[in-house]
Amino acid sequence: MSTPLLKTLEALKKENRISFHTPGHKKGNAFEIFGDGGIQGNLYQYDTTEVFGTDQLQDPSGVLEKSRQWTADIFQGSQAYYLVNGSSAGVLAMILSQTRPGEEILLPRDVHQSVIHALILGDLTPRFIPPEIDPLYKIPKGTTLEKVQWGLEKHPNCKGVLLTHPNYYGRGSQLQEIRDLTKARGKILWVDQAHGAHLGLHSDLPQSGVEAGADLTVMSFHKTLPAMTQSAVLFAGGDLVDRDRLQEQLNIHQSSSPSYILMASIEQAAALYRQEGRERMKALLEGMDRLEKKFQNLKLFQLDRAPGKDRTKIWIHTENSGLSGEEVETWIRDKQGIDLELSLPQGVLALASIGNREKDLEKLYLAFEELEKTLYNKGKMENSVKHTPGKPPTESFYRETEKKLPIREAFYRTKERVSINKSLHRRAGSAVTPYPPGIPLILPGEIITRGHIDKLVELRDKKTKVNGLKEGKILVVTEE
Ligand SMILES: Cc1ncc(COP(=O)(O)O)c(C=O)c1O
Structure with missing residues (x-):
């Protein structure tokens, strides 16, 4: 029997690398409080479809309706729509349901591909906000109120404004101020919060779209909360949202056989969020304080510590080491058994979640300390031409x-x-x-x-x- 995929998964399991990658449950570590109960102990028994008693996702009126209202209450949204095809489906549905072909929307250029797909499917005209790049770390910054004001003055017919908040690197936008502006102008505010399902867990994290009163906020539970891959939630608030059209679009972009494992995984993540989330996030951010302090000892690797950023996204700038982010990621994985989320020529990204433990952060630091020592011992720093990718476009x-x-x-x-x-x-x-x-x-x-x-x-x-x-x-x- 060949089963190449199963063999790969089995081998990965054996390697048991520390995860600074999605999904946010970090190989199930976050689920320990459920013991052998919950989804993890009952995968096949819980894998049902829409049978008597399990309700229907396309027109919920029973247990799914109850479940999503419960989740909405925990996250303080008016309505929660369960997504079994990630935030990608939510982004498509939230944009296409509130626009008509030919309409304009205002958005930053560094949006996820699902937003571009919505523009294509909906025949929408994008009006782009010029992006700003952090000159030190060469990563995109969040969107400012000033830029949105500029955009809406230039393009007053825009139906609404879309923000990516926080962005992949943890940089947030001026959310509340932008929300006040869109509300005053009668514009929809869409928040792509795929990377920020955890934001409500601590006041030091950027504000959540739901809390700011955005009309539609989509969150990938699987990325930063303990939930299974593809599980996500779209939250609706305010009077501007056409709920009927939203449900219609969700029915287009989601399977007609939604996975109850994924939906139960959303509920399980919400339960954990409510029971222990704040406590665990506090501990994680205290761990981050210690990590940031230690990194100050290193000369070749710098952490992005921009004020107000989502510090669970650890951006490590690698250009001073003479290695590209890709080379660093490979070394950290192969020599230290740690999976990072992303590598780019100028740095690497490690994603921490409430599923990580203090010892994971400790090992992350030690891995970079070891790499720095190795580079100095090899004299690499003296002999190598520093790795400097081309300057980002202005x-x-x-x-x-x-x-x-x-x-x-x-x-x-x-x-x-x-x-x-x-x-x-x-x-x-x-x-x-x-x-x-x-x-x-x-x-x-x-x-x-x-x-x-x-x-x-x-x-x-x-x-x-x-x-x-x-x-x-x-x-x-x-x-x-
Ligand atoms: C900003 C942003 N929005 C939306 C998505 C889509 O999320 P999902 O993977 O849950 O479909 C992603 C995925 O990486 C993303 O980065």
Whole structure:
């Protein structure tokens, strides 16, 4: 019997690496309080479908209705919609249900692909807020009130504003102020809080969209709470939200056979959140204080400590070590048995959750201390050329968003790959995203300018990672 996937999972289990990765339950460690009860002890018995007594997700009126109202109360939302296809389904449903084809929405450029998919499916016109990049860490910052004010003045017809809060690196937006503005202007506020289901657990964390009164807030429970992969919740509040259209869209984007394991996993995470969440988060943040202090001893690795950020997202800048983030991640995994969440040329991201223990944080620090010692012992620091990926594009590049083709039309047109130099004035067929900072430089339908080409050539020569370039070629719309 071959079962290649099962064998891989079995091997991973044996390796038993420490997880600074999603899912937030950290290999079930967070579930210990449930003993052998709960989902983990009853996987197959609990894997039911919509039978007598289990209600229907598309039109809940029984136990699912009760369960989601219970979860909504814990998170202080008006309604909670269970998602079994991650926040991706929630993002699609929350945007498409509150817009009509051709309408405009205001959003930062560093949105998740599901937002771009919503723009394509809904034939929406994006109005982008120019992103700001932290010059020290080369990661995108959150969205400021000033930028949203600017955007709404320039594009007063926008139906609403979408924020990614917090972003992947833990940077939040000026949520409450932006909420007050959108409310005053009668605009919808969508909060993509895929990375922040845990925010309500401590006042030092950025504010949650639900707490700020956002109209729609989507949270991947599986990323930062102890829940199974794909389980997520969409919270609705306020009077602007059309609930009927929301349910219709959810029915389009979710399976008609929703997993009761995933839905029970949401409930189990909510139970843990309520019972022990605050206490565990307090302990985690105290552990973070100690970790941050220790990292100050290191010369080659710096932690991002921007005020007000979500400190459970540990961004470690690696450029001073002469190694790329990818090289650091490999070393930490292979030599120290620790899984990190993400590596980019300029750094690595470790995700801590209430499923991690103090000893995990301790091991994380010791691993970096060991790497620093190894680098000094090898004399690597003296001999190596420092790893410096190309400079991230500045704000001015992202202003060049003049478009000849709507994003939906560009998506459905015939496309071809051409070399970067031959792409001048062509219309892009897909997104082109350099890392750092991970913000799309060009999106489908946008005109490729001389500035884009010069930047891409510079990044290519510096061997900077650019998603959307294949063998140095770029996808463009075929002119008919
Ligand atoms: C900002 C953001 N939004 C939405 C999603 C989609 O979440 P999910 O993986 O739960 O579908 C992601 C996934 O990484 C994300 O980073």
